[in-house]
Amino acid sequence: MDRRQQKTRSAIFSSFIDLLSKKNYNKITVQEIIDMANVGRTTFYAHFETKDDLLKEVCASLFDHVFSDVPQIENTHDFSVAVNKTDTIITHILYHLRDNHRNILDILTCDSGEVFLKFFKHYLNDLISKHIVLKIPQEIPEELLINHISGSFVNLVQWWIEGGLKQSPEQLTIYFEAVINPIFS
Amino acid sequence: MDRRQQKTRSAIFSSFIDLLSKKNYNKITVQEIIDMANVGRTTFYAHFETKDDLLKEVCASLFDHVFSDVPQIENTHDFSVAVNKTDTIITHILYHLRDNHRNILDILTCDSGEVFLKFFKHYLNDLISKHIVLKIPQEIPEELLINHISGSFVNLVQWWIEGGLKQSPEQLTIYFEAVINPIFS
DNA sequence: TACGATATAAAACATATTGTTCTGTATTTG
DNA sequence: CAAATACAGAACAATATGTTTTATATCGTA
Numbered sequence: 001m002d003r004r005q006q007k008t009r010s011a012i013f014s015s016f017i018d019l020l021s022k023k024n025y026n027k028i029t030v031q032e033i034i035d036m037a038n039v040g041r042t043t044f045y046a047h048f049e050t051k052d053d054l055l056k057e058v059c060a061s062l063f064d065h066v067f068s069d070v071p072q073i074e075n076t077h078d079f080s081v082a083v084n085k086t087d088t089i090i091t092h093i094l095y096h097l098r099d100n101h102r103n104i105l106d107i108l109t110c111d112s113g114e115v116f117l118k119f120f121k122h123y124l125n126d127l128i129s130k131h132i133v134l135k136i137p138q139e140i141p142e143e144l145l146i147n148h149i150s151g152s153f154v155n156l157v158q159w160w161i162e163g164g165l166k167q168s169p170e171q172l173t174i175y176f177e178a179v180i181n182p183i184f185s
Numbered sequence: 186m187d188r189r190q191q192k193t194r195s196a197i198f199s200s201f202i203d204l205l206s207k208k209n210y211n212k213i214t215v216q217e218i219i220d221m222a223n224v225g226r227t228t229f230y231a232h233f234e235t236k237d238d239l240l241k242e243v244c245a246s247l248f249d250h251v252f253s254d255v256p257q258i259e260n261t262h263d264f265s266v267a268v269n270k271t272d273t274i275i276t277h278i279l280y281h282l283r284d285n286h287r288n289i290l291d292i293l294t295c296d297s298g299e300v301f302l303k304f305f306k307h308y309l310n311d312l313i314s315k316h317i318v319l320k321i322p323q324e325i326p327e328e329l330l331i332n333h334i335s336g337s338f339v340n341l342v343q344w345w346i347e348g349g350l351k352q353s354p355e356q357l358t359i360y361f362e363a364v365i366n367p368i369f370s
Numbered sequence: 371t372a373c374g375a376t377a378t379a380a381a382a383c384a385t386a387t388t389g390t391t392c393t394g395t396a397t398t399t400g
Numbered sequence: 401c402a403a404a405t406a407c408a409g410a411a412c413a414a415t416a417t418g419t420t421t422t423a424t425a426t427c428g429t430a
Contacts, residue, residue, distance in 0.1 A: 002397085002399090002405075003397085003398075004397065004398075004405085004406050005405095005406070008406080029386085029387060029388090030387075030388070030389090031386085039407080039408085040407060040408045040409065040410095041388095041389085041390095041408090041409085041410095042390085042406095042407070042408070042409085043406075043408075045388095045389065045390080046407085050388095050389095137363060139359060139360070139363050140363045140364070141360075143344075144341075144344055144360060145364075147340065147344050148337060148340060148341070148364050151336065151337065151340035152333060152337060152340075155332065155333060155336035155337075155340075156329075156333070159328075159332050174324060175324070175325050175329060178322060178324050178325045178368070179325070179330075179368055182367035182370070183363070183364055185367070187376075187377065187426085187427060187428085188426085189376085189377050189378070189425090189426065189427070190377070193377080193378080214416060214417090215417070215418090216415085216417090224378080224379085225378060225379045226379090226380085226381095226417095226418085226419095227377095227379070227419085227420090228377075228378055228379075230418065230419080231377075235418095371430100372429100372430090373428105373429085373430085374428095374429090374430100375428085376425105376426085376428095377424105377425085377426075377427080378423100378424080378426085379422100379423085379425090380421100380422090380423085380424100381421085381422090382419100382420085382421085383420075384417100384418095384420105385416100385417080385418090386415100386417075386418105387414100387416075387417095388413100388414080388415075388416095389412100389413095389414090389415105390411100390413090390414105391410100391411085391412075391413105392409100392410085392411080393410090393411105394407100394408090394409090395406105395409100396406085396407070396408095397404105397405085397406075398403105398404085398405075398406085399402100399405090400402090400404100
């Protein structure tokens with residue numbers, strides 16, 4: 001990739017994320033983005049079809065980064081094996097969110113949080129589908145169960161953010177286990 | 186309230202809901218709304234400050250209607266008493282959604298569903314806070330638990346909608362119980 | 371019924387955003 | 401060095417927003 005393209009792309013990304021922490025996604029204009037990024041109008045539209053397109057690419061970039069180094073868990077039919085450890089996938093992600101990917105938390109915390117939580121949930125759904133073999137209770141479809149688990153996690157993170165990130169990742173993991181584990185026992 | 190106001194208000198509401206079933210909320214313009222509602226530009230802004238304002242009022246109107254006749258459940262410290270009945274609050278709401286308030290389902294099903302699911306969840310949070318006394322497991326804050334329950338319900342409804350409303354309200358209630366009840370036992 | 375109050379329509383308006391097109395310049399790659 | 405490509409800058413049409421003004425129709429009430 002051309003160095004010029006890299007610079008432009010990252011300038012636009014930075015400005016966009018910066019703006020997101022200050023105002024709602026829907027209120028952000030392309031004009032503001034290119035002004036802050038200091039690139040021409042033509043350039044923006046050469047890189048991204050629309051503002052929504054930019055949003056998707058930013059999400060993909062950020063979440064790919066978080067989810068790329070998720071510790072592999074050997075397939076197991078006992079879900080509790082995967083969950084009941086401190087260094088579980090969940091805690092791992094929470095630590096990432098808190099310590100290494102502050103800008104993701106900024107995004108999830110911002111006024112447009114819902115937009116991103118949707119992406120976040122999709123990534124989680126994929127992750128759980130691929131990496132964890134669940135012991136499915138008979139009365140519930142697997143697809144729905146996975147959806148419930150990732151939905152509950154996103155819900156928890158949302159609650160965590162709205163409350164001001166007051167709990168530790170470990171504490172959140174305990175909460176998560178408290179609402180999810182009983183399903184399997 | 187002036188009959189003229191009522192007419193324009195309901196004309197705008199109808200057009201707005203109609204448009205929502207066809208395109209994303211964010212793509213709908215005030216111009217389209219007033220064209221379809223056949224009211225003047227001035228009139229729209231006399232009734233609603235912004236499009237977001239209109240959205241809020243529509244949500245309030247629809248959800249108030251659904252939640253207004255929720256059966257009162259005597260306070261109980263046993264959550265399962267409230268949940269383990271067919272005519273529980275949950276089933277009641279599901280029936281409403283399916284049978285009596287088709288336009289709410291239209292809205293939740295539409296491209297902008299998330300916007301409304303957020304409102305939906307707020308209403309549920311209030312409902313649960315006011316009407317149900319939960320037996321709180323020690324390890325989890327009440328506020329978070331309520332949030333988890335309403336979040337799980339919204340999540341379930343979303344899954345139901347995306348799958349094409351194939352399950353009966355009773356079946357959904359079973360699913361809901363399968364993921365929620367174990368927390369309390 | 372008649373009157374004053376008010377809701378509306380219609381049009382014009384300034385302002386802002388969008389996405390495209392053109393031309394010329396700077397940078398990279400081979 | 402040379403060709404390809406990314407960019408800036410400017411201009412552009414099309415569209416949306418929210419406000420203002422004037423005139424008309426409808427309402428509630430005395």
